[in-house]
Amino acid sequence: MGKKIYVGNISPDADSESLKALFSVFGKVEKAYIVADRQTGKSKGFGFVEMSSDAEAKAAIEALNGKSCGGFTVKVNEAKSG
Numbered sequence: 001m002g003k004k005i006y007v008g009n010i011s012p013d014a015d016s017e018s019l020k021a022l023f024s025v026f027g028k029v030e031k032a033y034i035v036a037d038r039q040t041g042k043s044k045g046f047g048f049v050e051m052s053s054d055a056e057a058k059a060a061i062e063a064l065n066g067k068s069c070g071g072f073t074v075k076v077n078e079a080k081s082g
Contacts, residue, residue, distance in 0.1 A: 010034060010046060
């Protein structure tokens with residue numbers, strides 16, 4: 001089973017497809033989505049990506065955390081299970 005990754009400080013212009021494309025460089029993306037406000041439908045600025053393997057998830061986290069994506073410095077780490 002793969003890992004779920006938290007992605008914070010996402011550009012308001014980003015969508016699930018662009019998030020999936022960004023992470024697919026590091027392996028198979030099982031699922032990618034951006035959390036939206038229920039009332040406005042606008043992005044809350046964070047999302048989650050599920051990678052197919054732990055190794056792929058680790059590579060993506062190491063490569064993308066603290067990097068600029070769409071003019072925003074994204075925070076990428078393992079999602080906390082809760």
